[in-house]
Amino acid sequence: LVPGLSDRMVHSYRMHALVALPTPPLSAKNLVGDSWVGAADPTPLVSPYTGTPIGRLFPARSEETAAALERAAAAAPAWASTPIKERSRPLFAFRELVLRDLARLSNTAAAEAAEMVAEAEAGIMKGLEVVEFALSLQNSLSGGKAEVSRGVSCETSQVPLGVVAG
Secondary structure (H helix, E strand, O other), rough: OOOOOOOHHHHHHOOOOOOOOOOEEEEOOOEOOOEEEOOOOEEEEEEEOHHHHHHEEEEOOOOOOOOHHHHHHHHHHHOOOOHHHHHHEEEEEEHHHHOOOHHHHHHHHHHOOOHHHHHHHHHHHHHHHHHHHHHHHHHHOOOEEEEEEOOEEEEEEEOOOOOOOO
């Protein structure tokens, strides 16, 4: 980075880097189909560092949540018949986008949670570990049948779950 700085000094800088607050403030809506939707009365996101607004959250209303579930249910049969290799491509693309924009995402997460940027980055990287595990499943869960005892066999198969929300 800078000639003459030791690795320890660089690490210390990364751990204590100041968070850049977003300007203009961020807006967080929900994508349903091809439309961005959300409540007409947004919830303000306030910087825990300064108390100033850094964004607006537009929570989904019940009718928007129902519309999202209906669209997902309609898409589920085609999605389930798509080979796992093709279904995993969007997740691979998501992983690459997160890695590409890791610094910006880490800064945004730190600004919202009053963390150091390095802490926020570590949290994002922990989430990517879950994504990478999910991506590995296409190689390890091909299904099959195994005899586990005389006359007793266990069978595994893959069945796409469809829409899962937390």
